[in-house]
C-alpha cells in the first residue's frame with residue numbers, strides 16, 4: 001500500500017486547525033473514498049479532484065484510493081481541501097515527490113479544468129498554519145495577496161494544479177494561464193468616507209452621534225423621513241478611531257471568511273459599516289449557508305457600526321437574533337457537524353420614524369395614526385433591544401435648521417481625546433469604552449455625591465427611570481465628562497445625559 005500525506009486547514013468559525021490529509025492507495029478495484037467528517041461540499045471534492053487531475057495531463061491512479069482527513073472529530077467544510085486532496089493522492093502514486101509535500105499546507109478549490117480557484121477564509125487559515133509551525137503554504141494566485149498579509153507565512157501562489165505538481169517534480173506540461181487581474185482596491189476602508197460637514201442642522205442628533213462615538217454607546221435616532229438619519233448613521237464610522245492591530249486582523253478575518261475582503265488594500269483598519277435592509281432575513285443578519293458558514297451583517301459589522309434603518313419594520317425574528325451578540329459580542333451558528341462562532345461586537349444604530357405615518361413631530365397634529373398603532377410601532381423595539389441603547393435622540397423637521405455643522409475631522413479629534421481619557425480610567429479593567437462598563441462599577445465611582453445623583457434618584461422615585469436606566473444615564477454622563485475634559489461627571493453632565501436618553505422629553 002502506498003501513502004501520500006500533506007496538510008490543509010479546517011476553519012471552525014475564525015479558528016483554523018491544521019488538518020492532515022492522507023491518501024492510501026491500494027492495489028484493488030479502482031475507487032475513491034473520502035473519510036473524516038466531510039460535509040456535502042467537501043464530498044463533491046472527489047469529482048472535482050479526479051476531473052482536475054485528468055484535465056491537467058496527470059494520470060489518475062488506477063487503485064483503490066482512500067483519503068482521510070484527520071483529526072476526524074474536527075468538522076470540515078467547503079471546497080478549500082481540493083488542492084490538498086489532489087496533492088496527497090499524487091504523492092501516494094509517487095507522481096510528485098512525497099517527501100516534499102508532507103510539511104506544506106495546501107489551500108484552494110480545483111476547477112474541473114485543473115485551475116486553482118480562490119477560497120474564502122485564506123487569512124485566518126494561513127494565520128493558523130503559521131501559528132501551528134507550518135509556515136509554508138500554497139494558495140490560489142487570486143488569494144496570494146491575502147495570504148501574504150500574515151507575518152511569517154512563506155507563500156507560494158499557483159494558477160493551476162499542473163503548476164503545483166511540476167514544482168514537486170511531476171513531469172507535466174504547465175499550461176499558460178492568465179494571472180488573476182489585480183484591479184484597483186475596492187476595499188471598503190479605502191473608499192473615501194462621507195463627511196459630517198455634509199449634514200445640515202440637527203444639532204441634537206449630531207451631539208448624540210458624537211457621544212455615541214466617544215463612549216461606544218448604542219444609539220436610537222427618531223425623526224420624520226428625510227431628516228438625515230441615514231446620512232448621520234453613515235458618518236459614525238468616520239468618527240471612530242482606527243482599529244488596533246488585533247482588531248484589524250480579526251475584522252479582516254471575518255471579511256475574508258465572508259468573501260467581502262479585497263486584500264490589495266491590506267488589512268482593514270477602519271471600523272466597518274453594515275446597513276442591512278429591513279426586509280433582511282435572520283440568516284443574512286446572523287450568518288449561515290452551506291459549507292463554510294458565511295458571517296452575516298452583524299459579524300461583518302464587528303468593531304464597527306450595524307445600522308438598522310426603519311428599525312421597527314425589521315421582522316421580530318431578526319431583532320431577536322441581535323440579543324445574543326449585544327450580550328456576548330459573538331454569534332454562535334449551530335451546524336449539523338458542530339458550531340461555528342463569529343465575533344459580532346458592533347455599535348448598534350437604530351433609526352425610526354416617530355410613528356407609522358411619520359408625521360408625529362412636535363405636537364403631532366398632522367399624524368393620522370391611532371395611539372394604539374403608535375404604541376405597537378415602538379413596542380417592536382422595546383425590551384431587550386432598547387434596554388441596551390444608551391442614547392435616544394429626536395431629529396427635528398429638516399426645515400427648522402439648515403446651518404452646516406462641524407466636519408468629521410473636528411469631531412473625530414474630540415472623540416479621540418475623549419476615548420483616550422476613558423481608556424486611561426478603564427486601564428486594567430476588561431472594558432474599553434464607557435458603554436461596556438457595568439452599573440455597580442459606575443455607581444461606586446460616583447461615591448456618595450448625593451447632589452449629583454439627586455436628579456436620578458427623583459426619576460427613580462417617580463418611576464420614570466429604572467435602575468438599569470440610571471446606569472445608562474451614568475455611562476453617558478461619564479462620556480460627556482470625557483468629552484469635556486472633566487475628571488468626573490458633574491450635575492450638568494447627568495442632566496444632559498438624561499435628555500439624550502429620553503428623546504428630549506425630560507425624564
Ligand SMILES: [Zn+2]
Nearest residue numbers: 355357367369
Ligand atoms: Zn403618525
